[in-house]
Amino acid sequence: MKEIRINTEYIxxxxFLKYVNAVDSGAIAKIVISEGEVFVNQEIETRRGRKLRDNDTVSYDGVDYLIRIDNEN
Structure with a gap:
């Protein structure tokens, strides 16, 4: 599992998919999310506006990511 650090309350x-270079554009992100290809916390997620917070997991295209909030602001 890849640990991904962000410095905001959520993404x-x-x-997120664009941030980690899992997709090339927002349009592609919209498609793969709406087609049910992305999992958040082991459940299919079809909302591209879903807020990801500390300790959420995202799975897409065989790769698992763990969101970590970097509170060093």
């Missing part, structure tokens, strides 16, 4: 699912 939306669509932005």
């Amino acid at each position: 939306t699912l669509g932005k």
Whole structure:
């Protein structure tokens, strides 16, 4: 599982997929999310605006990610 650190309270699912370079664009993120190809906390997630917070997991295309909030602001 890849640990991904962010320095905000949350990140939306669509932005996250672009952030980790899992997709090339927001349009592709919208498609793969709406088609049920992305899992958040082991459940299919179809909302690209889903807020990901500390300790959430995302699975897409055979890769698992763990969200960690970096509170060093």
